[in-house]
Amino acid sequence: MKIAPSALITDSRFDVITLGDVNKLEILQTFPKIYKGTHITHPKVKTEHAHFVSISSGEGLYLQADGELLGKTPATFEVLPQALTMVF
Numbered sequence: 001m002k003i004a005p006s007a008l009i010t011d012s013r014f015d016v017i018t019l020g021d022v023n024k025l026e027i028l029q030t031f032p033k034i035y036k037g038t039h040i041t042h043p044k045v046k047t048e049h050a051h052f053v054s055i056s057s058g059e060g061l062y063l064q065a066d067g068e069l070l071g072k073t074p075a076t077f078e079v080l081p082q083a084l085t086m087v088f
Contacts, residue, residue: 005037006047012081013049020044053077 004015022030022044033039040047053076055063060072 001034002037003034004047005040009086011049012079013051014053014077014079016048016050016053018046018048020046051079 004017007015017040026042026044030039030042030045033042039045054074055061055076056074062072063070063075
């Protein structure tokens with residue numbers, strides 16, 4: 001799946017992909033496009049870049065990353081440039 005097809009591992013930024021208010025039909029039509037990365041052309045999909053991301057909500061929402069439960073909101077994420085050694 002290419003959730004954030006323009007993401008670069010070397011730019012020290014998060015690629016934040018958000019989905020606006022969509023109905024079930026729009027989800028069914030758009031979801032298969034994630035495999036090619038073409039879902040980002042949908043008018044209700046928004047892409048932003050950030051070094052720092054903060055998430056909050058009126059009630060605690062569960063957060064997952066790469067299939068792992070991280071905890072609940074509020075949460076803050078920050079890019080730590082060169083914190084990991086990557087082998088390409």
